[in-house]
Amino acid sequence: MRTLKFLLQKEFRQIFRDPSILRIILVMPVIQLLILPWAADYEMKNIKLAVVDQDHSEYSRQLINKITSSGYFTLTSYSGSWEQSLEQVERDKADLILQIPLHFEQQLVKEDEAALFMAINAINGVKAGLGGAYLQRIIGEYNREVRMKWIQFPRFNPDTQIEVTSSNWFNPLMNYKYFMVPGILVILLTMVGTNLSAINIVREKEIGTIEQINVTPIKKYHFVLGKLIPFWILGLVVLTIGLTISRLFYGIIPAGSFITIYIFAAVYLLAVLGLGLLISTHSANQQQAMLLSFFLMMIFILLGGLYTSIDSMPEWAKWITRFNPVSYFIEVMRMVILKGSTLVDIKMHLLIMCGFAVGLNGWAVWSYRKRS
Amino acid sequence: MTAVAVNNIVKTYGKKKEVAALYDISFEVPQGELFGVIGPDGAGKTSLFRILTTLLLADSGSATVDGFDVVKDYKAIRKRVGYMPGKFSLYPDLSVEENLNFFATIFNTSIEENYELIKDIYIQIEPFKKRKAGKLSGGMKQKLALSCALIHRPSVLFLDEPTTGVDAVSRKEFWEMLKGLKQQGITILVSTPYMDEAGLCDRVALVQNGKILSINTPQGVVQEFPYPLWAIRSDKMLALQREAAKLSSVQDIYPFGEYHHVVLKKGSTAAQLEEFIQAHQVDNAEMKTATPDIEDCFIALMKPSIDTATDSLNENASK
Incomplete structure (x- = not known):
């Protein structure tokens, strides 16, 4: 115990003497949480729209007005020629072309039906998909409005109509920040945990102190615990900073209890610290450790359900996410913060995370050798 | 113990x-x-x-x-x-x-x-x-x-x-x-x-x-150094080393501080070297006996050209 106490004392001294570590721990969460949620926006705004209006009628103008007043689109070009608009797309000045053909109004009034053509720049898949969907919805609404004006309602509605109204549970205003901020906080915690612990041990290798430590009778688990505990505490500090920022700047107050979050985070941090240890035992220098953790981090983030929904991934990718600790924590964070889940609701997640913690740390301790 | x-x-x-x-x-x-x-x-x-x-x-x-x-x-x-x-x-x-x-x-x-x-x-x-x-x-x-x-x-x-x-x-x-x-x-x-x-x-x-x-x-x-060792110097050190190396009685020659150390073959006398130094009096050539130190021994042990000598030293070492 005495050995461990002195190991911890030494680690904390080193951490507090290294201004760059403190900067990372304090500044990184603040900056990331203040900037990223605003940028990582699911809603598409300012989609650049080019309109080819060959009709120039009352109705076509109404339609264009309706589209531009929705707030999602900005009209970047209005012309009568398809070629001209396509050129705009080629120059990346337009994302979407809406073509209103000749006799649009006439057809609509006389034949009771008219066609529109929509061409979408699909280089950015998300933008194309969402832009197309928005536009379709606006046109649909427009269609309804037009019909409403014409139809003389009989006493009973001739068509059967099913009206769908929806209400958003747990996030009534569909505020995407409520959804993103907890996720970003998880990523932060993961980065702090993995990188700091990995680099710390590798640094001992680089300056050769690990050699000195290895010839001492110090026990393996003492050494490993001496490395884990300080970063575990720092991780919880980062979490606290993060939760404070989400409350102050985004008004996110967890529906569930803080205790649930902290209990899960405590176990989660053990798992990612174990990962950091594992990386460090397999790297000879800081570059290797950085590259390895960067690589893993990319996979964790992209397959973690932060930006893309896991449910929409192919089956094999879903399998990978099951081995991704980040995906569990993101889910738990959202469950607890938005839905108010309790420990009972997340007990499976917690159990799996315990498995990760034991597995990764066990592997790391096993592969840490005091001699070669 | x-x-x-x-x-x-x-x-x-x-x-x-x-x-x-x-x-x-x-x-x-x-x-x-x-x-x-x-x-x-x-x-x-x-x-x-x-x-x-x-x-x-x-x-x-x-x-x-x-x-x-x-x-x-x-x-x-x-x-x-x-x-x-x-x-x-x-x-x-x-x-x-x-x-x-x-x-x-x-x-x-x-x-x-x-x-x-x-x-x-x-x-x-x-x-x-x-x-x-x-x-x-x-x-x-x-x-x-x-x-x-x-x-x-x-x-x-x-x-x-x-x-x-x-x-x-x-x-x-x-x-x-x-x-x-x-x-x-x-x-x-x-x-x-x-x-x-x-x-x-x-x-x-x-x-x-x-x-x-x-x-x-x-x-x-x-003490185990088995060769006669001499130190020579003159005003033209580089030329001196090159030429002395050609002598038949010289086993090895290498710079050693101010002097060159000349290792003679086992059993050979310094007569040939003396003659050589005499011939280079113009350049103020001089020679003296040198006591071998560890470095001389190490060089002698390392040189593959004197393998037979190394063996004899090794035998002594293992005794």
Whole structure:
């Protein structure tokens, strides 16, 4: 115990003497949480729209007005020629072309039906998909409005109509920040945990102190615990900073209890610290450790359900996410913060995370050798 | 009592074991001896020390330190050896005192308990004890590293090239400190690439390419030098070396300080050399007998051209 106490004392001294570590721990969460949620926006705004209006009628103008007043689109070009608009797309000045053909109004009034053509720049898949969907919805609404004006309602509605109204549970205003901020906080915690612990041990290798430590009778688990505990505490500090920022700047107050979050985070941090240890035992220098953790981090983030929904991934990718600790924590964070889940609701997640913690740390301790 | 015994240690590196770092090394060091391992860079000194300090596993062969096997009883060895690696490896961001304290506590002791042992060394850096270790000068770093290696009163001390990159004054001081430690009964194994330090050891092993060329006292090594040795100089040193090398009685010639050392073939006289010097009187050529030192011996042992002589030396060494 005495050995461990002195190991911890030494680690904390080193951490507090290294201004760059403190900067990372304090500044990184603040900056990331203040900037990223605003940028990582699911809603598409300012989609650049080019309109080819060959009709120039009352109705076509109404339609264009309706589209531009929705707030999602900005009209970047209005012309009568398809070629001209396509050129705009080629120059990346337009994302979407809406073509209103000749006799649009006439057809609509006389034949009771008219066609529109929509061409979408699909280089950015998300933008194309969402832009197309928005536009379709606006046109649909427009269609309804037009019909409403014409139809003389009989006493009973001739068509059967099913009206769908929806209400958003747990996030009534569909505020995407409520959804993103907890996720970003998880990523932060993961980065702090993995990188700091990995680099710390590798640094001992680089300056050769690990050699000195290895010839001492110090026990393996003492050494490993001496490395884990300080970063575990720092991780919880980062979490606290993060939760404070989400409350102050985004008004996110967890529906569930803080205790649930902290209990899960405590176990989660053990798992990612174990990962950091594992990386460090397999790297000879800081570059290797950085590259390895960067690589893993990319996979964790992209397959973690932060930006893309896991449910929409192919089956094999879903399998990978099951081995991704980040995906569990993101889910738990959202469950607890938005839905108010309790420990009972997340007990499976917690159990799996315990498995990760034991597995990764066990592997790391096993592969840490005091001699070669 | 034997402090360190090494039996037929072999260590190779590389996937196909193609690089032999240590080739069938055997030697013994009695307790309380200051034993020098002398050899050029890449001779295998560090590998040997890492094996003895249980940091590296040998391919074959066995070794004991203080009677404990380096493979089986590594835990016992780690409690009783001090190791100072060639590279400064203390925490640069901790102060002198904190480093020493840290190493004392992980050996379950304290600075006060063994202060007697390190006093002479530590007292020199004590005025800077609040300074970070990374900000010390080379010589002070060395002293701190030695203090840290000694803080748990080891019975065997391994010093891997402790004087490499240290100035001449600090080197001399350092060897004085080692002598002091020897008096305390600590067995010391020290490796160095500097021949002039060999004379300060009780016994030395000359190592090259993973093989021990000779083990003897420094005096013994010198006495075994089997050739007549002369020193020559003139105003045109380079030409002198080139021409003297052509003489039939000259075995080897190499620059040695102000002079060239001329190694004559076994049993040959200096007559031919004298004649040669006479002929070069224009350039103020002169000659004198030289007493061989360790460096001469090492050069003689290393030269493949005098293989037969090496064998005879080796035979002596193994006796």
